[in-house]
Amino acid sequence: MNYTSHLYAGEDFDIKNLDAWRTYDLHVGYDFNAAGKVTLGIDNVTDKMPPVTDAAFNDNIDARTHNLIGRFYYARYGVQI
Numbered sequence: 750m751n752y753t754s755h756l757y758a759g760e761d762f763d764i765k766n767l768d769a770w771r772t773y774d775l776h777v778g779y780d781f782n783a784a785g786k787v788t789l790g791i792d793n794v795t796d797k798m799p800p801v802t803d804a805a806f807n808d809n810i811d812a813r814t815h816n817l818i819g820r821f822y823y824a825r826y827g828v829q830i
Contacts, residue, residue: 750771750772750773750774751771751772751773751774751816752769752770752771753767753769753770753771753814753815754769755767755768755769756811756814766802767800767802767811767814768800770797770799770800770815771797772792772793772794772795772797772816773793773794773795774790774791774792774793774794775790775791775794776788776789776790776791777789777790784828785826785827785828785829786826786827786828787824787825787826788823788824788825788826788827789823789824789825790822790823790824790825791820791821791822791823792816792818792820792821792823793816793818793819793820793821794820795820796819796820798810798819799811799814799815799816799817800815
């Protein structure tokens with residue numbers, strides 16, 4: 750789980766208030782010993798979009814605080830030599 754708490758910049762900065770944001774990641778792996786290790790995973794399983802703000806530069810989300818990729822699938826294979 751990844752969690753970013755509610756962000757509040759004060760009464761003078763109402764446009765910088767951002768809701769809390771939570772995403773979930775899932776991965777599973779198997780170790781074949783000498784043959785290597787395989788891992789499959791999904792980041793941001795629910796494809797939750799980050800909260801919107803008017804204070805962001807060039808877009809409507811805060812890229813410095815939130816991951817903008819959305820749902821992401823991956824596979825990894827590794828061998829130890």
